[in-house]
Amino acid sequence: MSEYILEMKNITKTFPGVKALDNVDFRVKKGEIHCLVGENGSGKSTLMKVLSGVYPFGEYSGEIIFDGKPQKFKSINDSERVGIVTIYQELALIPELTIYENIFLGHEIKKGNFIDWNETIVRAKKMLKKVKLDINPTLKVKDLGVGMQQLVEIAKALSKNVKLLILDEPTAALNEDDSENLLKLIKELKEHGVTCILISHKLKEVISVADSITVLRDGKMISSLEVGKDEISENIIIKHMVGREIEDIYPKRKKKEFGEKILEVKNLSAYDPNLGRQILKDVEFNVRKGEIVGIAGLMGAGRTELALSIFGNPKGYRLKGEIYVNGQKKKFTKPKDAIRAGIAYVSEDRKGNGLILIDDIRNNISITNLKELTKNGFVNENEEIKVANEYKESLRIKAPSVEQKVGNLSGGNQQKVSLAKWLFVKPHVLILDEPTRGIDVGAKYEIYTLMNQLVEKGMSIIMISSELPEILGMSDRVYVMSGGRMVGELPIEEATQEKIMELATN
Structure with a gap:
């Protein structure tokens, strides 16, 4: 037998x-x-x-x-x-x-x-x-x-x-x-x-x-x-x-020069009426121009809730506190407000909230910024195809064409479409929520390389991740959350897995 x-x-x-x-x-x-x-x-x-x-x-x-x-x-x-x-x-x-x-x-x-x-x-x-x-x-x-x-x-x-x-x-x-x-x-x-x-x-x-x-x-x-x-x-x-050796899964950045604070959050609290409890408590943090800020914490610490609160509060939390973009106080009542202020959010749930799986690559990318492609009330389809192809090439999205349905792509390529969609609005601050969840080491390397390229051009990134090696490998500074609070801030030179877990479990 x-x-x-x-x-x-x-x-x-x-x-x-x-x-x-x-x-x-x-x-x-x-x-x-x-x-x-x-x-x-x-x-x-x-x-x-x-x-x-x-x-x-x-x-x-x-x-x-x-x-x-x-x-x-x-x-x-x-x-x-x-x-x-x-x-x-x-x-x-x-x-x-x-x-x-x-x-x-x-x-x-x-x-x-x-x-x-x-x-x-x-x-x-x-x-x-x-x-x-x-x-x-x-x-x-x-x-x-x-x-x-x-x-x-x-x-x-x-x-x-x-x-x-x-x-x-x-x-x-x-x-x-x-x-x-x-x-x-x-x-x-x-x-x-x-x-x-x-x-x-x-x-x-x-x-x-x-x-x-x-x-x-x-x-x-x-x-x-x-x-x-x-x-x-x-x-x-x-x-x-x-098919090749990857010497360092976390590619090194050519330069690490940070500008002024581009985003500042002060005393932000959030109450979720559906859960009937407070989910954020007096959160304070900031992000400088050209910086990758990592946000670590255990599941349920409030990381995604923080991202959604900044990105126009689509869940309808009751918010208190202040948000400043480029030094100007802002009040976002819907995601459109945040997008106009230069903030974009790549959801951790790309299939549920990030993409329209039954639609093609072209429409998924263009949907966030149709205004740029519209003239006299009509979308310029040739320009739309051109934009989608540019992102397909630059992000190395593997697909026969931009007419391919997103639901038929692999997880890594879906994530790249999700990134392209938000890069098309040309944000100043890009929030990445679990950007490499469920994708392979090769696709991870490509996304990390893209992140470095974006911050070198002056964009700022907030990266929420449950993978501590990723937080340590890509961040310039690390904030740690626990129980809806910001419980610690570590310069990357001092950050270790042990220190992060000690803060996260307090």
């Missing part, structure tokens, strides 16, 4: 104008944690969608053998029936339903023609125990944090008698503690015979859990590395991913 639970042979998948997978061979041993890595657009998600039946048999060429048997999956149900379950980065839970309803949704426990809710709750408790989640299964999913929701998704997978669990960027939206707990759980599932395929851009995590690592690049399988047999390090994986 084969030692491999999965063999995918000569898998080729094409989209109009793009060969997403080019004769890919991919094999996974029984009971291992197999990490799949590669730049955005390398074909990782496409390969997993072929495996899980999202792209059914007939829409690709090649062969899938699972558990010793050839498979021709025509739907997700077909792959789940044999024990393949995928958990995507965007969780597929229904917020208004309870935990137990979500766990058994689609494969309900029935007594005759009716759902046996008592048995459903009993079995849900057993599934939650398996994922080390001590919580009442009658709670609604909307009342759980992201880390707990991720565990509910895994409990849901286990309830389907999973043999092969595919996890797509499972820690992208988690804090360090939740990430550590999840990776520990994946190792425990391995001990109980569950094989895992883990897709991740966080190479430290990959190295900490992997038994094998497969690297894809431009739709091709570049290498397959085995722990204990092959030499494995972050630099080696990066070289396979991008």
Whole structure:
């Protein structure tokens, strides 16, 4: 009997104008944690969608053998029936339903023609125990944090008698503690015979859990590395991913000269009427011209709430305090006011709030500044296409044309479109909220390089990030938030991960 639970042979998948997978061979041993890595657009998600039946048999060429048997999956149900379950980065839970309803949704426990809710709750408790989640299964999913929701998704997978669990960027939206707990759980599932395929851009995590690592690049399988047999390090994986060595993931800036204070916030407090509590308390900070200011803090510290309060308060918080732009006191009642004053905000949720996924690159870029493209009440489409192409080239957005729908782009290229959209308004201050979340090391390097180029030209950047190495690698100054307050300011020469965490946990 084969030692491999999965063999995918000569898998080729094409989209109009793009060969997403080019004769890919991919094999996974029984009971291992197999990490799949590669730049955005390398074909990782496409390969997993072929495996899980999202792209059914007939829409690709090649062969899938699972558990010793050839498979021709025509739907997700077909792959789940044999024990393949995928958990995507965007969780597929229904917020208004309870935990137990979500766990058994689609494969309900029935007594005759009716759902046996008592048995459903009993079995849900057993599934939650398996994922080390001590919580009442009658709670609604909307009342759980992201880390707990991720565990509910895994409990849901286990309830389907999973043999092969595919996890797509499972820690992208988690804090360090939740990430550590999840990776520990994946190792425990391995001990109980569950094989895992883990897709991740966080190479430290990959190295900490992997038994094998497969690297894809431009739709091709570049290498397959085995722990204990092959030499494995972050630099080696990066070289396979991008086709070259990246000496320093955080590129050095040519010059660090700062001008006057371009943005100053004084005694800013915010009350969220929906939550019924204060979310910002007497926050003070400033940004100088040509400076990258990093804002660190744990999840829930108030970093995004601060960004939204400055960017015209789209959530309708009750605000007190003062905002100065170029020394002039401003009052922003809507994002349009902030944009006019030269402030732009790149959302942490590019799919939900940052982009129109069903629209093309051209319209996503131009939408923020149509006034510049309009004459006599009509948009000059030729000029619009020209502008979009200029940003496509300068930001190296990988797409056949600017007519490509944004929803069909990889995460890294979507993020570049999101950046282009706000660069088109030519801001003085650019707020980047988790600018590299869920994107690969090559795309990160390109975004960091772009950030350096922007501040060298005189723009100022506020960077909110949960990744402390990113904060330390890119910032000129670091502010730390905790509990809605600004609890510390560190010049980059004095900032360390330990000092930041000490302040963040006070």
